[in-house]
Amino acid sequence: MGTRNHLWLAAKRTLTWYLVGFTISDRYATLVSVTGDSMHPTFTAASSSLRGDVVLAERSCLEKYQFSRGDVVLFKCPSDHRELFVKRLIALPGEWMQLPGSPDIIKIPEGHCWVEGDNASRSWDSRSFGPIPLGLIKGRVTHVIWPPSKIGRVDTKMPENRISPL
Amino acid sequence: MSGFARRLGGMPWREFAASAFSGTFLLAQALCAIHVVNAHVFSFALLRGASMLPTVNLAGDVVVVDRVSPRLGRVANGDAVLLISPKDPRKLVVKRVVGMEGDAVTFLVDPGNSDASKTVVVSSWDPLIQADVPQGHVWVQGDNIYASRDSREFGPVPYGLITGKIFCRNPGLLLYLHLSELTFFYPFAPEFIEVRMHI
Numbered sequence: 001m002g003t004r005n006h007l008w009l010a011a012k013r014t015l016t017w018y019l020v021g022f023t024i025s026d027r028y029a030t031l032v033s034v035t036g037d038s039m040h041p042t043f044t045a046a047s048s049s050l051r052g053d054v055v056l057a058e059r060s061c062l063e064k065y066q067f068s069r070g071d072v073v074l075f076k077c078p079s080d081h082r083e084l085f086v087k088r089l090i091a092l093p094g095e096w097m098q099l100p101g102s103p104d105i106i107k108i109p110e111g112h113c114w115v116e117g118d119n120a121s122r123s124w125d126s127r128s129f130g131p132i133p134l135g136l137i138k139g140r141v142t143h144v145i146w147p148p149s150k151i152g153r154v155d156t157k158m159p160e161n162r163i164s165p166l
Numbered sequence: 167m168s169g170f171a172r173r174l175g176g177m178p179w180r181e182f183a184a185s186a187f188s189g190t191f192l193l194a195q196a197l198c199a200i201h202v203v204n205a206h207v208f209s210f211a212l213l214r215g216a217s218m219l220p221t222v223n224l225a226g227d228v229v230v231v232d233r234v235s236p237r238l239g240r241v242a243n244g245d246a247v248l249l250i251s252p253k254d255p256r257k258l259v260v261k262r263v264v265g266m267e268g269d270a271v272t273f274l275v276d277p278g279n280s281d282a283s284k285t286v287v288v289s290s291w292d293p294l295i296q297a298d299v300p301q302g303h304v305w306v307q308g309d310n311i312y313a314s315r316d317s318r319e320f321g322p323v324p325y326g327l328i329t330g331k332i333f334c335r336n337p338g339l340l341l342y343l344h345l346s347e348l349t350f351f352y353p354f355a356p357e358f359i360e361v362r363m364h365i
Contacts, residue, residue, distance in 0.1 A: 016195055023198040026205055065255045076326035079302035081239075111253040135250030135327045 029058045030139060032074060034086050038117030038124065042072065042154065043086070043144070054146035055086070055154070057139035065134050067092065070156040072141040073115065078132050086141060087115035087125050090158070093134070100127060111135070206233055209330070211248060213260055217308035217315070221246065222260070222335070229260075231330035241304075241331055243269065248330035249306065252323050260332065261316050265305035273318055277311050286322075304328070 025031075034043045035052040043053045057074045061067060067089055077083040091097040091114035098105050100120070108114055112131035117123025126132065144150045203209075214226045222229075231248050235241060243263055251257040265271035265286075272285040286305065303322035308314025317323065 019195065019198040019202050022206075023201045026201065076324070077302070078324040078326065081236075081302065081324070081326035081328075109253075111251065111255060133250070133252040133324065133327060134255040135252060136324060137255070 027059055029056055029142075031055070031145060032057050032084065032086070032139075032141075037122050038119050039072070039086055039088075040119040040122070042088075042118050044147075044150070053144050053150060055141045056143040056145050057141045059139050061140045062137070065137070067113070067134075067137070067140065068156060070158045072154050072156075073137050074139040074141060075115065075132060075137045078129050078136060084138065085115075085125075087117050087123070090114045090116050090126070091131075113137075204233075206237075208232055208234075211258070211260075211330075211332075216313045217310050218246070218260055218262070219310035219313070221262075221309045227335055229332045230334035232333045233330050235331045236325075236328045239325075241325075241328060242266070246332040247306070247328045248332060249323060250327045250329060252320050252327060258329070261306035261308055261314070263304050264307045264317070265322075267301065267303075269305075271305050273307065274311065275318065302326075 031054055033052050033054050043055065067073065069089060069092060071089045072086060073089050074084055074086050077085050091108050093108050093110050093112055095108050096105055097108065097114060100116075108131050111134050113134055114126045114131050116125045116127065141154050143153055209231050210228055211231050212226055212228055213222045215222075216224055236247070241247060241263060243266055246260060246262050248258055248260055251259045264273075270285055270287045272283055274280075275282045275284050302325050304325055305317045305322050307316045307318065311318075
């Protein structure tokens with residue numbers, strides 16, 4: 001009887017912390033491990049032996065969906081809802097921008113945005129799948145948590161080699 | 167005066183603090199449980215608008231939203247789904263999934279004025295044909311094709327925008343009243359928001 005009681009208590013405590021943790025990760029901030037080299041040098045490219053950088057993504061920006069150009073965002077891949085991507089926001093809804101590598105100028109549709117990886121040569125992003133709906137965005141990356149040598153804020157910056165939105 | 171100070175000092179402040187803390191924690195726990203159930207298991211929504219007319223009442227219907235199925239990829243043609251509007255991420259809309267990968271959808275472009283119809287092939291990745299639905303996208307339409315802004319206007323939507331599947335309508339007025347009261351007390355209730363559909 002004593003052990004059963006003990007087990008019950010332990011289960012209850014686990015469930016409680018699980019619920020609390022889940023809520024915090026859903027509503028306020030969450031930890032994500034970044035793999036792939038599309039965001040090099042902002043985040044380290046993960047090789048098979050090393051896991052990628054662990055980053056902190058805040059969720060409070062999702063209340064109003066207010067982002068600024070240059071934010072690093074976490075979003076669901078438009079072609080596979082199970083995958084999460086981390087890219088940099090280049091253009092916001094209603095802005096005119098020049099397509100990279102072409103003279104065309106497009107207007108970002110209402111409620112959409114343009115995302116690109118920092119490592120343009122190794123990134124699968126809006127240049128291939130076009131502007132994505134803002135609703136796919138699941139958070140904004142604010143800090144790098146791991147490895148210890150890279151702990152710090154993630155800067156909001158626009159890539160220099162790209163023409164910024166007109 | 168000193169008597170008052172002594173009485174104040176004699177109060178079990180530590181116990182007060184402890185019970186206040188445990189009470190707050192219990193409340194926080196309850197709110198967390200509500201959030202998790204609401205966001206990941208099921209929730210309720212009040213639908214309004216004319217775009218789903220034969221299915222959903224014009225005056226508003228309460229529906230139960232299943233949050234598990236979309237996550238598991240168990241949304242099929244014919245399901246009414248709750249999705250984040252591709253035009254405004256702050257809005258949720260309700261539409262019916264009409265075409266998924268591998269389907270061809272024929273629809274009337276402007277049913278009120280003409281009989282012109284159009285067919286799109288909801289196939290896998292093909293960037294050359296503009297109307298084609300890219301991989302991982304679905305074609306959604308309102309049941310009331312005369313008064314609905316849907317994929318006919320904004321094109322296919324990514325599956326990732328679907329946040330719920332509607333599986334039960336009007337789960338009882340009592341439940342609704344109960345929930346609307348709960349909304350009042352629940353300090354951060356995004357899931358109980360009114361779902362306005364585009365008319």
